[in-house]
Amino acid sequence: MRKRTNEIKVRLTNGEITALTERAKECGYSREAYIRSLLHSRVPRPMPPPDYHAMMRELHGIGNNLNQIAQKAHVLNVVDVARYDTALRQFIEAVARIETAVLLPVKLE
Secondary structure, three states: OOOOOOOOOOOOOHHHHHHHHHHHHHHOOOHHHHHHHHHOOEEOOOOOOHHHHHHHHHHHHHHHHHHHHHHHHHHHOOOOHHHHHHHHHHHHHHHHHHHHHHHOOEEOO
């Protein structure tokens, strides 16, 4: 059963409906989902460029390689573990910041 049973009718000009449709399409949202997002005080971001996902896969692969190296380094005790752990943490935080900046909607204030 549908959760959304209430319907409202809004009249828009041709320019307004075109703008709404284009903005929703840029974000990969339907017009309805775009409006709901705005009602929750969140402005959706445009979809990232196609290269974004390939770059993020590559960064995650690099992170996995670093993690495997770290596991061996801990066992063999051959590198400065604290320094390596700090660098890996910074890398993980940087990837998270990139994902947040590109993907998550912006909260309205």
